[in-house]
Amino acid sequence: MDHRRPGDPANPLRRDADRARTRLRATFVLACLLAAVCGAAVGRAAWGAAERAADETARHRHSVTAVTVGEATYRDGPGENTRSLPVAPATWNYPAHRAHTETVPVPGSTRSGDAVRLWVDDHGSPAAEPPGTADIALNAVGLGTGAWAVLVLAAGAAVYARLWSVDRHSAQEWEREWEQVEPHWSGRLRPGQGSSED
Incomplete structure (x- = not known):
């Protein structure tokens, strides 16, 4: 039976850093899809431009x-x-x-x-x-792939930097929380703490 009240988080063990990582990974996947669309658009535009240039060249060859x-x-x-x-x-x-x-x-x-x-x-x-269809296609594929790769690398670098920041912040949070919990959990005294039993 589910005893959660409305407004309770779905999983109390899921931290803000976990949610941030999930969002960043989803952002990277979306960026890859958008990069693929942009790469296809660049390739298509390059194909059209190269075809027009080849037609113009062929008229004078x-x-x-x-x-x-x-x-x-x-x-x-x-x-x-x-x-x-x-x-x-x-x-x-x-x-x-x-x-x-x-x-x-x-x-x-x-x-x-x-x-x-x-x-x-x-x-x-x-x-x-004059350039043939194979040359035009190879050039278009190369430009489209290059555009896709540049966008994916840029998105990957941005997401990696943000993930690194999230991980660093999360590690600091864990350290602070552990400092509060560890003495009670382990029963060990920390330096500077005296025994409560005198």
Whole structure:
């Protein structure tokens, strides 16, 4: 039979620190859910922006067939500690009336006279391939995951700091309460306490 009166706490052994810990853990779970929503929103926005940029880039990129006019050689990559890239001199026409001859990246086994696919800009100069769906998706997932991770780490740090403060305060409360209870409970005298029996 339940003898608790209305207004009595649900569990008299449950302390304010316990309730604070429960609230903080619930806050962290909620923060993780909100971070997931924010991460999805960031990823979706990044996907849309990257798709629009890719469409704009693709309008100014053209795939042409170039013919190599020399053997493939190797040159250093664009940065330090990058592997050498095979290149060969090649010629192509773009626009149709304008001929170009430049050294361009090619497969390693390319020989003189081989046809290679090449991306060029509106002026016919070599250009990077427009980003594909896989590149766009990878970028969006990376940004969304990064945003989620930053928010979760920030929430985790804030909750951890607050939990540390609650635990420290709780330990101090226990210490104060124990100092009051322990002499009566154990029957031992503390320094400075005299015997009541003289």
